[in-house]
Amino acid sequence: MSYSRDVYIVAQWEFGRFFKWKDQAISLALFLLVSGVWAGAALVAGASGRTVTIALAGIELQAPTGGRFQFVPAAPADRQGTDALRRGDVQGVLSRRADGVFELLVTKDPRYRTELGVVIEEVVRRERLESSGVLPQTLQRILAPVAFDVRFTDPARERQGRAEKIAAGVCIGVMLLAVFISLANLLTGITGEKQLRVTESVVSAISPQAWIDGKVCGITATALVSVANLVVGMAIIAVTAQFASGFSWPAAALRPGVVLTLVVYTVLGLLLWNSFFAAVAATVSDVYTSSRSSLLFLPLVPVVLSTAVLRDPDALVARILALFPLTSSPALPMRLVLSDPGLVEVGCSLALLLGAVWVMRRMAGRIFELGILLYGKEPTLLEMIRWATERRDR
Amino acid sequence: MDAAFLRAHGVSKRFSGHVAAERLSFEVRRGEVFALLGPNGAGKTTTVRMLVGIIRPDEGHIDVPGDGPARGRLEPDRTGYLPEDRGLYQELPILRSLVYFGRLRGLDGREAGTRACEWLEKMGLLDRKHDRLDALSKGNQQRVQFIAAVLHRPALAILDEPFSGLDPLSQEFFLDLVRDLRNAGTTILLSSHQMDLVERVADRVLLLNHGREILSGSVADLHGRLDARPRLRVTLEHVADADVLRADADVEHIAGDGPDLRVTLRAGARTPQFLARLVTRVPMTAIGTDAPRLHDVFVRAVRDDEARIAGRMS
Numbered sequence: 001m002s003y004s005r006d007v008y009i010v011a012q013w014e015f016g017r018f019f020k021w022k023d024q025a026i027s028l029a030l031f032l033l034v035s036g037v038w039a040g041a042a043l044v045a046g047a048s049g050r051t052v053t054i055a056l057a058g059i060e061l062q063a064p065t066g067g068r069f070q071f072v073p074a075a076p077a078d079r080q081g082t083d084a085l086r087r088g089d090v091q092g093v094l095s096r097r098a099d100g101v102f103e104l105l106v107t108k109d110p111r112y113r114t115e116l117g118v119v120i121e122e123v124v125r126r127e128r129l130e131s132s133g134v135l136p137q138t139l140q141r142i143l144a145p146v147a148f149d150v151r152f153t154d155p156a157r158e159r160q161g162r163a164e165k166i167a168a169g170v171c172i173g174v175m176l177l178a179v180f181i182s183l184a185n186l187l188t189g190i191t192g193e194k195q196l197r198v199t200e201s202v203v204s205a206i207s208p209q210a211w212i213d214g215k216v217c218g219i220t221a222t223a224l225v226s227v228a229n230l231v232v233g234m235a236i237i238a239v240t241a242q243f244a245s246g247f248s249w250p251a252a253a254l255r256p257g258v259v260l261t262l263v264v265y266t267v268l269g270l271l272l273w274n275s276f277f278a279a280v281a282a283t284v285s286d287v288y289t290s291s292r293s294s295l296l297f298l299p300l301v302p303v304v305l306s307t308a309v310l311r312d313p314d315a316l317v318a319r320i321l322a323l324f325p326l327t328s329s330p331a332l333p334m335r336l337v338l339s340d341p342g343l344v345e346v347g348c349s350l351a352l353l354l355g356a357v358w359v360m361r362r363m364a365g366r367i368f369e370l371g372i373l374l375y376g377k378e379p380t381l382l383e384m385i386r387w388a389t390e391r392r393d394r
Numbered sequence: 395m396d397a398a399f400l401r402a403h404g405v406s407k408r409f410s411g412h413v414a415a416e417r418l419s420f421e422v423r424r425g426e427v428f429a430l431l432g433p434n435g436a437g438k439t440t441t442v443r444m445l446v447g448i449i450r451p452d453e454g455h456i457d458v459p460g461d462g463p464a465r466g467r468l469e470p471d472r473t474g475y476l477p478e479d480r481g482l483y484q485e486l487p488i489l490r491s492l493v494y495f496g497r498l499r500g501l502d503g504r505e506a507g508t509r510a511c512e513w514l515e516k517m518g519l520l521d522r523k524h525d526r527l528d529a530l531s532k533g534n535q536q537r538v539q540f541i542a543a544v545l546h547r548p549a550l551a552i553l554d555e556p557f558s559g560l561d562p563l564s565q566e567f568f569l570d571l572v573r574d575l576r577n578a579g580t581t582i583l584l585s586s587h588q589m590d591l592v593e594r595v596a597d598r599v600l601l602l603n604h605g606r607e608i609l610s611g612s613v614a615d616l617h618g619r620l621d622a623r624p625r626l627r628v629t630l631e632h633v634a635d636a637d638v639l640r641a642d643a644d645v646e647h648i649a650g651d652g653p654d655l656r657v658t659l660r661a662g663a664r665t666p667q668f669l670a671r672l673v674t675r676v677p678m679t680a681i682g683t684d685a686p687r688l689h690d691v692f693v694r695a696v697r698d699d700e701a702r703i704a705g706r707m708s
Contacts, residue, residue, distance in 0.1 A: 009497050017486070197481030201542065204446040204475040205498040 006206040010214020011221065018185045019222045024229045031233030035240035042244035052112050054104075055081035057095040061123050068112070069119060081105070094120075164258055164337040171262040172303060172330045174231065178223035178266075179273045179299045185219045186274065190281035190372070199372040208372065209365035212282075216274045216361065223270065261346060262333050265353070269329025272357050273299050279364035282371030283384060302327040306334055313338035323349050325356030398459055399424050399550055399581045400445065400468065405454035407440050407605075414440035416605045417454065422550070422583050427576050429592045430585040431688075432602035433696055438585035439478050441602070442554045445583070446475050471500030474548035478555045478585075480539045482527050488514070488538055489523040492545060499546035506545065513541040533564040540571065544580075551575055553584040557591050569595055593688035601692060603699045609691070616691050624659045625684040626669075631677040638676050644668045656684055 053070045057080055063069045074081035074093065081093035085107060093105040094116075102120050104110060129136055193199055202211055280295055305327050309318040313335050321331035322341060328349045335341045341349075367384050398421040407415040415437045422428045430438045443449045445456060447468060458468055483491050489510055496506025514520040517537045519530070527535055536559070544551055556572070557565050565588075572595050576582055586592050592599065593613050601609040601616075609616060623646065630636060630653045639645055639655070644663040649656040659668060669681070 006498070009494070013494050017483075193481075196484055197477065197479035198483060199481070200443075200448060200477040200479060201475065201481055201495065202498065203448050204473070204477070205470045205495070 003207070003210050006210035007214040007217060010206070010211055011218035014189070014215050014218025015221050018189065018219060019225060024226065028229060028233055031236050035236050038244050039240050052092075053090045054116070055084050055090040055093045057081045057093050059094065059096050061094070061120070064119060064122070067119065069116065164255070167259065167262055168333040168337045170231070171266045171333055174227050175266045175269045175329060176299060176303060177230070178220070178227045178270050181223040181226055182219050182270065182274045183277050185222060186215070186277050186281045187284065189215070189219070190278065191284050191286065194285060194372060203369075203372065208369035209362070212275070212278050212365050212368045213361060216271060216278055220267070220270050220274050224267070258336055261336060264350070265329045265333050268353050268357055272325065272329070272353070272360055275357065275360040275364040279367040279371070279384070282368040303330045306331040309334040309338065319345070323352060325353045328353050397423050401457045401459070402441075402445070403454050403457060405441070405444055405451040405456060407444060407449065407452055413605045415444065415451070418602075418607055420600050420607070420610060422581060423598075424581050425576070425579060426597040427572065427582045427584065427595050429596035429599040430583070430602060431587065431589065431592060431599050431692060433587060436602040437605035438602060439554055440605070442552055442583070442585050446473070446552060468550070470498070471546060472549045474499075474543040474546065474551040476540060476543040476551070476553040476556055478558070480536060482535070482539055482542060484528040485526055487524045488519070488527055488530070491527065492538070492542055495542040496545045499548075501546050509545050510541065513545060517541065533560060536560060536564070540568070544575065548580065550581045550583065553582065555586055556584055557586060557588050565591060589688040589692050599688070601695055603696050604703070608699045609695050613688060616688065617685065623661050624663060624665045626657045626659070626665070627680075627682050627684040628655050628657060628672075628678055629653050629680040630655065631679055635676045639672070642668070642671070653679075
């Protein structure tokens with residue numbers, strides 16, 4: 001039997017074992033439900049166009065035209081406006097204390113507090129201008145923002161910049177999320193197989209290397225499809241947000257080469273971490289008592305280190321991070337969208353990352369071969385390194 | 395064609411200084427049932443794992459005579475393995491697991507499914523094919539594990555402790571399965587410490603202690619090699635007649651209290667003459683031969699070996 005056939009069978013099995021179509025469908029349905037409720041609520045709110053009526057007690061204010069506020073003077077018989085408030089004729093009573101502070105009397109939390117603050121501020125500014133003798137037009141000219149424009153040599157880059165930064169952020173987020181989903185599946189899957197003593201049956205049929213490669217491929221695919229489902233769900237929410245609250249998408253002008261590089265780095269980064277964690281999981285006998293749980297947050301380290309690229313994408317440290325295989329999966333995408341690393345750097349980084357994935361899977365295979373048949377005491381780090389590096393002929 | 399399916403040449407394995415197998419050499423012949431016997435910790439499972447390729451011998455090698463590409467190693471699709479530590483996916487449907495293991499051993503999915511259903515029907519479990527494995531009793535789980543080991547119709551089935559943990563009825567069932575496999579042409583290597591069961595199916599045995607071979611040969615050879623003295627079981631009508639037996643010149647040893655006795659005759663004693671004499675002198679309700687069982691061979695050989703080791707140590 002061929003190695004590739006064994007890997008395919010194991011990958012298919014692991015995918016079927018961990019990918020729950022029903023759960024994914026439910027998750028997507030929940031996103032749709034939330035979006036539907038949100039959009040429905042926005043429609044209802046828009047249709048009712050609810051106006052907020054505020055009683056003015058002892059002050060005069062002019063509500064801006066077209067706004068949601070309606071200011072009415074308190075009735076002479078109810079100078080404090082409290083009767084109207086109790087009856088529900090108004091939502092609040094606005095007054096001004098002797099120290100100049102505006103005070104809103106309400107019966108429940110005013111959700112419109114910020115908007116009302118803007119209106120009051122506008123009115124007070126106008127009052128102050130009038131008393132200082134400065135004309136509004138003069139003030140407007142003084143406070144007008146200084147024009148500052150950025151022009152790219154390639155005009156297309158202007159539109160691409162923001163969209164690609166978002167895409168790079170999404171890819172790094174996808175990779176991290178997929179690493180954590182995979183990690184959970186690898187740990188529970190492999191330690192479960194050790195505890196259920198499935199390991200001997202499998203390694204008598206196929207090589208441990210084919211088994212770990214199949215596992216890593218299957219669980220990586222599971223995580224990517226799960227995250228893709230989540231991204232689709234988020235996209236549904238984003239579309240709803242556009243409809244319900246006016247959120248606008250950046251112009252999506254992504255360069256195909258950049259998209260391809262981002263996807264390749266996401267997948268390779270995920271394969272690298274999954275190979276590493278498969279080897280770690282093979283040395284764990286009980287996931288609840290293992291000291292290896294401290295390694296769970298290791299994938300965050302390269303992401304945190306890669307923030308150096310954000311500060312200065314062309315610094316030497318950023319270039320090194322983009323080449324070093326353990327950090328290149330987040331660092332190179334960042335450099336790619338913030339700077340222009342060039343084909344040679346991308347090629348070298350990609351070659352190093354591919355090499356690292358190959359070496360990691362080979363080392364993981366060796367650790368896996370010995371670790372999966374080891375019960376009880378977990379091997380030390382030194383033992384794991386020795387297993388990973390010693391030559392053996394199977 | 396070579397009569398041997400596989401040969402072990404001086405294979406040894408040590409774990410942290412402890413010898414699990416020491417220079418073992420043996421062959422498993424085509425179509426036979428070959429048994430590895432020994433007490434717990436004798437090195438049976440280590441030897442089996444080396445044969446299957448799960449662990450490598452520190453010394454020696456395992457040779458698989460044959461022709462074509464299979465020469466020199468046990469091909470997974472020609473070998474079935476029932477591990478001592480039983481293990482299938484407990485939380486998954488039985489049929490799905492069986493198809494997976496069948497595919498790992500070279501079958502395509504459809505064929506694996508068809509064969510798994512045939513075996514499940516034979517085991518009386520077809521109506522439970524979509525159940526989780528952990529919904530079955532231990533005996534039935536063992537049946538499913540057995541199916542996983544032989545689903546692909548291997549030429550060699552390696553069964554590590556196939557009878558352990560089974561009730562007597564299930565043990566009989568598994569003995570029949572082993573016989574059926576052999577009758578179908580499968581070569582079988584089994585390891586066990588349950589001698590009474592092994593001697594009913596094995597053609598040849600290899601007895602291990604502390605990782606070393608202490609006896610090997612056919613079951614009949616071993617019986618004869620260890621103790622050629624005739625033995626009888628008798629049930630006396632009167633307990634006091636035991637003294638008459640003890641006084642007989644052919645009797646070497648009598649074991650047991652009360653009316654049920656096990657009588658060992660001296661080497662060279664002729665059983666028919668002894669019986670003819672006995673019948674006329676002692677009233678009995680039952681009499682029969684008490685051939686040495688493999689169990690006795692096993693216990694005696696291991697005790698002798700332990701005594702030799704103790705002698706060397708002192």
